[in-house]
């Protein structure tokens with residue numbers, strides 16, 4: 560059983576405010592392999608965030624099944640859902656840091672809330688993690704005093720505290736310039752290689768980072784197309800995929816190989 564996440568013919572609709580229904584996912588099936596990086600790309604409003612919410616059990620499928628590490632969570636609730644969610648680390652758009660807490664306090668939060676570790680243990684763990692994400696010396700600053708890239712690194716450090724087996728990133732480079740974007744994706748790739756978690760990155764374009772994705776899923780009008788690599792996408796015959804490639808991928812094939 561090597562799948563971290565599996566969608567089996569998942570349908571998700573919402574009632575439209577003016578009446579009628581909007582079909583966001585129209586019977587999609589895909590597998591997210593364990594210990595690899597999958598990028599889910601698609602235009603704005605195509606259902607990328609809804610897909611992540613289905614994985615976390617924050618939104619329920621109308622039909623079909625969602626499996627996490629082989630366990631069907633489609634109708635799970637209460638304690639079972641809590642247990643499933645505890646396997647995830649999540650980094651949403653905008654980092655979601657607490658403005659009134661320092662860098663140290665933000666990163667320490669999951670350890671304080673979810674574990675019985677002593678303050679001394681927490682201090683050591685947080686310090687190690689801040690060194691790892693090149694944030695040492697910034698522990699007493701508040702989020703507003705940090706650059707966008709540093710805020711993302713604090714968000715990543717916090718999401719990693721409980722050693723998740725699956726990391727979900729929802730448009731994690733929003734608001735960053737292209738240089739910062741590359742740096743953050745390289746950091747994700749290095750962190751993933753070191754810790755071996757399953758990584759799911761949602762993005763409105765295909766990250767122009769060679770070697771980042773082991774698999775790319777393109778979400779368009781309720782359908783998902785699965786590709787084994789960003790390079791494989793260029794061979795698709797489907798018009799909407801060709802259009803997406805033309806609009807967002809640009810010079811990907813000239814991008815240089817990076818070390819993970």
Ligand SMILES: Nc1ncnc2c1ncn2[C@@H]1O[C@H](COP(=O)(O)OP(=O)(O)O)[C@@H](O)[C@H]1O
Pocket residue numbers: 573574583601602603604605606607608609610
């Ligand atoms: N709770 C909700 N109620 C009604 N419609 C929703 C809800 N959540 C999302 N939607 C709709 O579903 C579609 C996909 O949303 P979303 O997954 O957030 O898109 P994106 O790909 O930009 O992340 C959008 O049209 C959005 O308006």
Ligand SMILES: [Mg+2]
Pocket residue numbers: 607608609729
């Ligand atoms: Mg979204």
